[in-house]
Amino acid sequence: MKRYQALLTLTALSVTLGACSNLERSRDLSNPQVSGNTLAQQVCSTCHGGTHMSANGNSINPTYPNLAGQQAEYLQTELQEFHDQTRKDKMAKDYMWGLSSRLTTEQMKSIAEYYAHQKPLPNPNQSNPALVAAGQKLFAEGVSDKGVPACASCHGANAEGNGPIPRLAGQHANYLYKQLMIFNSDAGRENHPEALERPHGAAMENISHGLDDLQKHQVAAYLQSLR
Ligand code: HEC
Numbered sequence: 001m002k003r004y005q006a007l008l009t010l011t012a013l014s015v016t017l018g019a020c021s022n023l024e025r026s027r028d029l030s031n032p033q034v035s036g037n038t039l040a041q042q043v044c045s046t047c048h049g050g051t052h053m054s055a056n057g058n059s060i061n062p063t064y065p066n067l068a069g070q071q072a073e074y075l076q077t078e079l080q081e082f083h084d085q086t087r088k089d090k091m092a093k094d095y096m097w098g099l100s101s102r103l104t105t106e107q108m109k110s111i112a113e114y115y116a117h118q119k120p121l122p123n124p125n126q127s128n129p130a131l132v133a134a135g136q137k138l139f140a141e142g143v144s145d146k147g148v149p150a151c152a153s154c155h156g157a158n159a160e161g162n163g164p165i166p167r168l169a170g171q172h173a174n175y176l177y178k179q180l181m182i183f184n185s186d187a188g189r190e191n192h193p194e195a196l197e198r199p200h201g202a203a204m205e206n207i208s209h210g211l212d213d214l215q216k217h218q219v220a221a222y223l224q225s226l227r
């Protein structure tokens with residue numbers, strides 16, 4: 001989906017606004033009265049997974065990251081970055097800037113709590129088995145001759161994350177690989193902090209730069225297969 005389609009989605013969402021006077025079912029992303037739970041169920045579920053009754057945050061489409069069981073602190077930081085337009089990779093711009101631009105701090109906090117409490121389900125997309133075993137070793141041990149530390153040392157033995165460090169277990173390989181490529185490009189931008197696409201990614205820059213393309217695919221495939 002390109003920017004124009006994302007805009008169309010937004011237009012369609014705002015057209016339904018008029019018809020929705022009930023706060024419990026509102027899709028109004030610019031009304032501070034609408035609760036975070038309602039927005040998650042009525043709006044975010046369209047892409048991040050779930051129904052209008054339960055935005056479970058387990059997305060089937062690998063373009064949309066899973067949010068279920070993600071660390072609340074990490075989720076809130078990312079929402080704030082989209083809102084402030086400081087997380088600025090192409091997909092963030094095309095999809096998340098518009099959706100988050102009018103959310104209040106309170107709404108972002110409650111959406112983050114909502115998703116942190118959803119149960120992560122096994123990823124239905126198959127990981128390439130040829131990549132998984134190598135990815136597992138890399139996650140547990142790092143790559144010592146490239147100065148890459150074990151991913152597990154920060155993300156946790158089961159990639160469950162901790163506070164500002166995101167959960168990676170069961171996340172779509174396609175999405176994870178794209179983020180590693182973004183941190184990798186940010187590694188060349190130390191002298192231009194305003195150009196960083198992921199402003200809180202300092203810990204990940206040299207690590208991503210130290211992984212070759214195959215290794216990025218391996219670790220992403222392994223993480224997707226984790227339950
Ligand atoms: C039209 C589809 C769409 C909708 C609707 C949508 N998102 Fe997203 N969201 C995306 C895409 C695509 C990305 C990946 C952005 C990237 O690659 O940088 C994303 C990324 C995110 C992330 C970052 C996840 C991570 O692991 O870093 C969060 C948090 C998020 N969205 C929350 C929300 C919330 C909350 C809502 C509802 C207010 C919402 N999204 C609605 C498409 C959508």
Ligand code: HEC
Nearest residue numbers: 149150151154164165166176179180198200201203204219
């Ligand atoms: C020194 C601690 C540390 C180590 C070691 C580390 N990470 Fe991270 N990682 C982080 C932090 C902190 C973030 C959040 C960055 C942000 O907020 O933008 C992150 C974010 C990520 C993301 C983005 C997730 C998302 O939802 O967008 C991926 C993918 C990732 N790390 C993979 C890895 C892999 C693979 C390794 C091992 C090769 C690794 N990390 C090692 C601290 C670490």
